Amino acid sequence: MSPAEEERAAEELKHAAERICTLILTADYPDIDIQIEKANLKRHVRAVFPDKVEVYEMIYESRFRRLWEQWRAPARRP
Secondary structure, three states: OOHHHHHHHHHHHHHHHHHHHHHHHOOOOOHHHHHHHHHHHHHHHHHHOHHHHHHHHHHHHHHHHHHHHHHOOHHHOO
């Protein structure tokens, strides 16, 4: 993969992760659909950046988990 292709793929990953963050914050979006989106993104990372999966998990999965705990935890539900 060329540096330009890698940069484009990294930007796509960033946008996809931001979309998932937005979905987590959207109270009426079904939990299962968010889980599917997260799984799809992780599969994509494994395919495009196989040597960066651990970094992805440290950065993005931890962010998703924090947002989930803050906005989707049962105690926070209206």
